[in-house]
Amino acid sequence: MKEYELVSGLETHVELSTKTKIFCSCTTQFGSEPNTHCCPICIGLPGTMPKLNRQAVRYAIKAGLATHCTINPIAKMDRKNYVYPDLPKAYQISQYDKPLCSNGYIELKNGRKIRILRIHIEEDAGKLVHERGDTFVDYNRGGVPLIEIVTEPDIRSIDEAIEYVEKLQLIMKYIGVSDVKMQEGSLRCDVNISVREKGSESFGTRTEIKNMNSFAFMQKAMEYEFERQVDLIENGEQVIQETRRFNTDTGETAPMRGKEDAHDYRYFREPDLVTIETSKEEIEEIRASLPELPEQKRQRYIETFGLSEVDADILIKYRKVAEFFDEAAKAVGNPKTVSNFIISQVFRTLPTDAEKEAFDVRITPQSLIELIGLLESKKINMNVAKSTLDKMLQTGKTPDQLIDKNDMGGVDANTLTAICQKVIETQSGAVQDYKNGKEAAFKALIGGVMKETRGKADPMQATEILKSLIG
Ligand code: ADP
Ligand code: MG
Ligand code: ZN
DSSP: OOOEEEEEEEEEEEEOOOSBOSSSSOBOOSSOSTTOSOOTTTTTOTTOOOOOOHHHHHHHHHHHHHTTOEEOSEEOOEEEEOOOTTOTTSEEEEOSSSOSEEEEEEEOTTSOEEEEEEEEEEEOOOEEEEETTEEEEEGGGTTOEEEEEEEOSOBOSHHHHHHHHHHHHHHHHHHTSOOOOGGGTSEEEEEEEEEEETTOOSOOOOEEEEEEOSHHHHHHHHHHHHHHHHHHHHTTOOOOOEEEEEETTTTEEEEEEEOOOGGGGTOEEOTTSOOEEOOHHHHHHHHHTOOOOHHHHHHHHHHTTOOOHHHHHHHHTSHHHHHHHHHHHTTSSOHHHHHHIIIIIIHHTOOSHHHHHHTOOSOOHHHHHHHHHHHHTTSSOHHHHHHHHHHHHHHOOOHHHHSOGGGSSOOOHHHHHHHHHHHHHHTHHHHHHHHTTOTHHHHHHHHHHHHHTTTOSOHHHHHHHHHHHHO
């Protein structure tokens, strides 16, 4: 069989977290009673006039700047006409040939840049709810501002597609323009996919799978669609350009409708809205408001703090974790200690992704700085530091409240030798096992020393003394 390559371009919809909708003053809040956040404007009653929410424009520009786009000083809104019950006006106000942002990119781990063709703003449609054998419509979502981020067909594998969306999601979170929750629909992806023979320069015919709302489904849908298209080609048949739906029960994609072209939508300029003008000053002001972005943070952690790539990736993945880390790292001798404590011990108390994301912990950067200060000035050793951190996480107390003055400072060599001697006498069984070649038995002896010194002894020193005493 010939070898095939996947080609994909994504259209990602991200709901902007403005307080009010894009053309009216209704709230954008999620999860309320159906049809309670509506007004004559967002349900499209005749005679009403839209007014553009400038905050949505600013958020879209911020998203564009964070993804290396050019911001177009002149943009406009257009009507995209189609008839469907989720759209009461029978047209969506979107942007056609003059989008706000164009020509950006997101860079992947492998160094490949996925080019972003455009980012435009538009209004979300209502939601159809299928229940009790009927279909109901909820217009609360209608008129919520969206940005649509369209890539070039630069993606070459499912892994790249997922990494691209993850990166995009993280950037949007860092810049604070959206909560990008796939499960709540504030980030939704349309996946365009085609296949071609490896080495071929031209593209095959694509299909578009609508509305992927989880990474797991996206993965499955792309796997299925890739195989389906390869099978068609292998059997001498042709891929039809169409829009398909992924059935989460069967794991298959099925045709939804034929592909529409731009002329089907009869795009024309929205006559009720003025041109969107953005001054250079405003663009620069928004640029200046950008926080440090995930990729920059990652570089800094690796280059300035000497963290491994793996550790840097884990820390930047959660915005609050990165903020906590930064706070603590700047006030200690070795930032790696902060990273190790967070990734090993703190994360053990936050097993799920959602918990790490929320990062609701009982320690503060200050209490961790205090603890690491004691460790770095050798007032306590690593064992005491670790057990104190566990207690801090459980109780919310500071090291000062938890560490007994008697636990400060190490154990002097004479005392330690005496303690080692005592442990050797009381645990003669373990000593014998160790002499017979059971390395593991040595751990019991070290454990004995630690218990006697309440964790204060330096394990390396104790190891040396024990070994010289056993001979
Ligand atoms: P439309 O406006 O009809 O949706 P576009 O040409 O704007 O079509 O493309 C939409 C998306 O499809 C873009 O993300 C683009 O990268 C992707 N795309 C275009 N051609 C292909 C192809 N042959 N294979 C995979 N993706 C493609
Ligand atoms: Mg499309
Ligand atoms: Zn409204």
